[in-house]
Amino acid sequence: MTERLMLLDTASLYFRAFFGVPDKVKAPDGSSVNATRGLLDIIAKLVTLYQPSQLIACWDDDWRPQWRVDLIPGYKAHRVVEEVAAAPDVEEVPDALQQQIPLIREVLGVLGIPIIGVAAHEADDVIGTLATHASLPVDIVTGDRDLFQLVDDSRDVRVIYTARGMSNLEVVTDQTVVAKYGVLPSQYADFATMRGDASDGLPGVKGIGEKTAAALLRSHGDLAGIRAAAAEGQLTATAAARFAETSDYLDVAPTVVKVATGLDISAPGTALGPLSDVDRDAAGALAEKWNLGTSMTRALSALASGS
Template structure:
């Protein structure tokens, strides 16, 4: 065993979370960065600032970026209202989706997605696979990802502003929320998720859901102890059992997809010239300097 070998660590990037965060953080000012030809690039620029800051801080040896695809997912098949409250992406953001992926390709970072599934499911599946051989760090703003935390998988939640992170391990998750990773799924099953537009049990909010999960351990534990619940809470659960089970199913991130991405295929290996050329094309040469890249 070579003790001098660099410790291997993969960063799984929630491309959707970073892209939307980058777009809205700058769009709120009313100014949209554009190339001379009129291509909006504010999300591209912001994405790279968020992304590269995390790379510098967490120093991964491997990186993968995961994305949603257009089209219906299996969750929308299960529940027609799933994410039905989401508004269309802003016109200025739509063309930047492909451009960000092109930038990641210029960095030799694979863009991964899977028809019928979400970026979360790709991340869950890759985390499950890669954690058998290296430490896994998931970069996101989505607290649903906390269900993926384990002894070899950390979830990095991006906080407001650049460079502000909360890194969750099983211990810090328990300390902050008094929940295990799997209990995040039970919590969502009970209280639902307004962002993803599924209801959970009508009339049960986060406070009650948290108390029930902490007391009984899981939805199964709660259902096995219905007699010990208050009449009000018991009635709400009994009246909404089907939605409770459906909401729990919707909340659970899939970790068993056959995602095509090998460890060798996502090892970080930049060619500065390719990256610099891409940034020059996008009229953001300052990004190359900020990343510390110099043409050989």
């Protein structure tokens, strides 16, 4: 079996599980467990389909890092719960999901799946660092297209894209990115900077859509090359004016959009395999306590078969 590292964009997956699994089955105390059960089913499916030899749950220790907000104040601003002044930003998360997050962490723990987060950074940055420095092929599981910037056929780094649902997973390679957007993965961050993303509070360059952004990158290589061409009169007057009008944004946006790849991370190399009796007993007790049922059974079976 080929050794592969699988990196989970954990929040992306448990949000998908929460909204995709009906909240019908409850824990004995009446608590919601749909996100937890759904995440277990997702893990079981991913491990069965892609047979990773190592699995890491990457975590948002800070979903809206201040250093990114300092550069672009509107970054993810619409997701912030209105709180008292000077309070830390709190992401708007349904109560029934928020209450399951400690359980999700506990479940990952008994399954032997390491959780890795870094202070003042998002899971994307953890994924970026681990994927860039991995010594084996990597599968990144996410519904966030920003991580397409990490795809690299030469190092066998690909994205397992979940945006169309767990029944319609898409393996994203260099060819996929080129076919979809007309740019290389290495150009994707600059492409996203120009296009903008309302869901992240990134305005982009007015009047520069995906097709124009891709064409400019094909002609000039990267955002720096495009801006230089604009300054030297090589673009149309309209395009040059648009880049001039958004120069302040373009000065800082690439730092916000590009995922970090140089964080100080000591990643445990946890190989998949049969769980110890203690781990299996702990998983069984947790499943019984929280009514995780067949979802825990499927996850245990998938992980055990990965040996």
